[in-house]
Amino acid sequence: MDKQQLIDCHNRIKPFIHNTPVLTSRLVDAMVGANLFFKCENFQKMGAFKMRGAANAIMQLSDKQRQNGVVTHSSGNFAQALSLAAQSLGVKAYIVMPSNAPQVKKDAVKEYNGHIIECEPTLAAREALTKQIQKEKRATFIHPSNDDAVILGQGTACKELLEIHQDLDYVFAPVGGGGLIAGTALAAKYFGDNCNVIGGEPFEVDDAYRSLQSGMIETNKTTNTIADGLRTQLGDRNFPIIKKNVQRIIRVKEDEIVKAMRIIWERLKIICEPSCAVAFAAILKEKEAFLGKKIGVILSGGNVDLNNLPF
Amino acid sequence: MDKQQLIDCHNRIKPFIHNTPVLTSRLVDAMVGANLFFKCENFQKMGAFKMRGAANAIMQLSDKQRQNGVVTHSSGNFAQALSLAAQSLGVKAYIVMPSNAPQVKKDAVKEYNGHIIECEPTLAAREALTKQIQKEKRATFIHPSNDDAVILGQGTACKELLEIHQDLDYVFAPVGGGGLIAGTALAAKYFGDNCNVIGGEPFEVDDAYRSLQSGMIETNKTTNTIADGLRTQLGDRNFPIIKKNVQRIIRVKEDEIVKAMRIIWERLKIICEPSCAVAFAAILKEKEAFLGKKIGVILSGGNVDLNNLPF
CATH class of the missing domain: 3.40.50.1100 (Rossmann fold)
Structure with a gap:
């Protein structure tokens, strides 16, 4: 999928989506030691990048x-x-x-x-x-993630982010079925100056991490994570894109996901779902590696059941 | 306090505050039957208009x-x-x-x-x-609400809102100590086309409602409300402004506050505190009176204890 296809896709869907806002927080930046730009897909129509x-x-x-x-x-x-x-x-x-x-x-x-x-x-x-x-x-x-048209569509969130902040050093996205991270990697390649894409993934469903290690699509034996949107499997359409264009995947524990979600709620004052906090949890986990960098974070969604919160 | 004083105040504090965003929601508008413009002071520095x-x-x-x-x-x-x-x-x-x-x-x-x-x-x-x-x-x-400089400062939130949406028919704000609603009423008078200000107040601490009825400052015997920011009393500096410039006050029950807060969390995907939901609860309660109107809502703050949520 080339650059023009991503541009065409974006123009096609623009009437049906929001160009979602990008939020920053001095306090969060101080906590991480880097400059973070949160692309708020929790404010997208129906509440998620999907x-x-x-x-x-x-x-x-x-x-x-x-x-x-x-x-x-x-x-x-x-x-x-x-x-x-x-x-x-x-x-x-x-x-x-x-x-x-x-x-x-x-x-x-x-x-x-x-x-x-x-x-x-x-x-x-x-x-x-x-x-x-x-x-x-x-x-x-229509497959939720293993479909070229879906992958391109998901990539438009990162494209919009880079249209405002072209010089991001990194963009982080959560990894579930692989559609978002694959689309994000294409957008970073075509629209970033020199932008590396890193995935965040729960240890409990680390098929993408293991797949990058082995070079072939691995499966999850269990799906025991609070990040319910990430319980799905990589597919044969998105895995080759991820293998080629995603720098690495950082795995996080369940309590790290909840802690990251809590910081987003308390500091940014916005609702995000657990899956969505996984990318930020990955940054927090290895923040020493990103000191002083400009980092985009795709906040993937905000559909959370208020009757069933982890705090 | 005249118009120029409010303008001077705003220019004075601009380097130290955010001009907070204004959010809208098609789903919330459909629910209410009016066009709502939420002034998000939960995104203000330290998380509130204060x-x-x-x-x-x-x-x-x-x-x-x-x-x-x-x-x-x-x-x-x-x-x-x-x-x-x-x-x-x-x-x-x-x-x-x-x-x-x-x-x-x-x-x-x-x-x-x-x-x-x-x-x-x-x-x-x-x-x-x-x-x-x-x-x-x-x-x-420095008194939190019964102070002319404080009242002017709080009014700048409504001034910013009217600078974008000058033709609002109403602005709703919660009533606690009275600083926010008094400042809001001054801003509406000076910067709105024909903008009426209405307060939302919990039944449990309805001193402002009763004060408007009796014409003198009434007190609360108990302060048994989830809206912890509104447990305070009106004062002699803000009450005359409220009496002259606030159209009326709508009282809401505790369960109506929680329901309104939940709608804001679920639909706008933002964190607001219970006190902050009281103004929106007042609109929901009497929505038949505001069909088709353009209504500003001051979302006053987002500092909530996640360990102690009402849902």
Whole structure:
């Protein structure tokens, strides 16, 4: 994917996304010993960067495909993103969700007119039902992270950040399914002066860290992390981009994620979700390596269940 | 206090404050049926509008007075504000705090180099010790709300809001000691086209509501509200301004405050403190009266104890 494709993607989705604000904090900078620029995708439509990739993926479809709708399986932010992007573009979105998904997540999808189809809470059931809907409704499957159009869309957050601060030394992003970090790495390559991209990843789901070590896609045996948006797996579309363009991945512990989230809430006075705090946790963990640097941080989302907070 | 005094005050304190952002939300507007413009003083230095009044009060002192320092009694945002404003201006701040004040509040004052002097947790002890420090140190007492320089300073938040949105029909602010609502009313009078100011106040500490009814300053028998910043009393400097320039005060229940705070957290994705949610709670409560209007809301502060949340 080349520079022009990323520019075209950004122009395409602009009417459907916010150019989110960039926040700074003297106190946080003093704490880290560097200059941090927080790209606030928690203020994005539906509350997360996923709106970018979802909008781009749907806009790449043919008229015929749009008529038949789109389908995905997700119980997280991508379900909401695909629903809202589809609604904005007059397309039907089928969302396959496990029957035991929390009501708050079902409500969020319904709020954006997503059409929920419940399945047994197993991966096999989820994939089978998704395939069935692709066949029955002729709906196009959109993967939350392992899709070129999605990767490009997610990269536009970093592109916007570099349009204001072109001289960033680093950009940090959390690593889950790999769509955000891959898109971020492309944007840094095309729009930064000499900008290195580093991922933050929980130790509990460190498939991306291990994949970079081994050179092949590794899997997670368990997904026991508070960063619920990062429990997903790398894919064959985004891993090659990550391997080539991401400098390294820093792993963080669960208590480090909660501590980083708390600092963002207390100091920046904004709501971010645990997944979103992982990139900042990675900076805090190895701050000695970044003294005096200019660092962008993609704050990925702000959809958090206030009834279930870690403090 | 005339228009020029408010302009001079604003120019004076500008180097020491943020011109805070104004946020909007389509979802919140749809919920209320009006267009809301949230002036985010939770993003102000030290996390609340109080920085404005504190800075103005100290800057009005003579060189001699500055040398001797300032003193106040507060365990809330004004203690932090006076400490930070004093630190920024090279002045010593003595903060009289009850010995049982939470450690987190003491730490916040220390972070800004405020000099804490502990007293017994009674109003009499607090006032006696404050008087003693005025005498011993020749420090100037600065009241958190009943002081002309403080009132003018607090009014600059509404002035900034009206500089962007001059045609607001209403501005809502919470009512505690009365400094913010009085300053807001002056700013609305001088800088709005035809802008009415309405206060939000908890039923539990409705001294301002009752004072407007009776025409004289009423007191609160108890202060049993989650809105800890609003437990204070009106004073003889701000009440005449409020009486003349505030259209009315809408009282809200405790559960309405928590609900409003939750909507701000979930929809705007920002941290605000309970006191701060009271103005928005007042709009929600009587939203039928404001359909289609353009309404400014002063979000007064974001200093909340994450260990002690109402949800």
